[in-house]
Amino acid sequence: MSVSSRYRRAWEGFWGEAPEERGAVFWDAEPEITAARHLPLLEPHLLASDLPFVDLGCGNGTQTRFLAGRFPTVVGVDLAAAAVDLARRSDPGGLASYRRLDAADPSEAAGLHAEFGDANLYLRGVLHQCVADDRQPLADGIATLLGSRGRALVVEPAPAAKAVLMGLAREPAGPSAKLAPVFRHGLTPAEAGEDEVAGHLRAAGLTVLDGGELPLVTTEHGVDGRPLELPALWLVAGVSAPTGDA
Template identity: 30%
Template sequence: MSGPAHAKGEWETYWKETARLAGQSETDSSSIWEVEAAQASAKDIARFQSFMRPELPLVDLGCGSGIQTRYLAQHFQRAIGVDVSQSAIELAAQSNPHPGLQYRVLDVFDTQAVQAFQAEHGDVNIYMRTLLHLIRPEARARFAASIGMLLGRRGVLYLYELGAAAGEYFHAWIQRNGMPVSLQRVLQMGIQPGTVTREHVLAMFSPERFTIVADGESPSAPIPVRVMSPSPTPVLAPEAWAPPGYFMVLQPREP
């Protein structure tokens, strides 16, 4: 990612700090996206695996610490975790290794890097969980173009996103429980989570170029978060954070 619509620097700062805090038991260093694979990827796989060509690599786009990537690697012959942050990739390789799994830095807004990745790996399947809402609106068309390039003609895209009602959900949750430490860390880095409606997704991946082969609405996997408290040790929130979401499985149309 590059230019004014890009948060590459913010992501590098966020994951560098996350890696620094890792292992400090007195500090809540977890990422807000650090959802156990049994609560996330395991449910996702049932929705998309049958549509994907098993001979193609599966790319976990925006892999972060690699907790989902490691699980996906147990179900696909080739899995590649990619992230725009070098610190995230280093943390993932250290924390979540798996035989046959590799991690790579990839900036999807760098056209030459995307072309080189596609030339190296060919068409790929893509797994993308709660990433679109972090892409700034003015950058979404460029983002979708890169996704299309990576998929090629045979790849399949699975995405899971926050639902339209997620904003109200977050506001009500924080009113009841306080600001989660993990969310506060994100905001302090200048990263602004948002929502992407189904209409936005369909505008990015238009019916002229993509076919929806499966979709539906579902509550997100519960995320264990910690609320702000005056004590040195954060306190577990009294309820799980599970904002509403939806999923889609899309494949390119034949030219």
């Protein structure tokens, strides 16, 4: 199974019209307040820090380039070819590599695993955007990419984030210039709750090793001028290490 054609078209359309300047996309916050905050949650659980590191749902590659300065091999993958093209243009020095990947397609996930072997993964705000029928296949793809040694850090907006986003959409002036494309392309933010995300990972044969809450910073700003933060949850998942393993 691969993701629905509607979902694929939505993301191609979104990234095809996304501005190239840094921070112009709603969730394209600086790595220092996104990936840099998230990595310490993952690092205590890594079995091998020298594994390839996959940024799944890399978008324009802002976080991917940050990760490339901290791990020996970093690959940014995205469902949308338009996102991959933008990520490559935004990385003229070739800090990371980028490719289109439908991780919900078993053959594509298996192909990437065959090429790179077990990998550690960063997944920020991807599962909650999937249509419901695509979430379990995507979780299965995550398990394939991790293999027996990889660990995944999954960061997703909490259900409470949806009320925040809907409130912004109902402002008298309408959604902001950064938020409007999300709704215009039919994307559905904050549709998956913590129990559902954890359930999909467990059904894929993974163990949820850790988790908690940490706000997800966006590039939008509130009336006080501070960056808008969405309630969010994080989970670390992987195959449980045998007793006595490091």
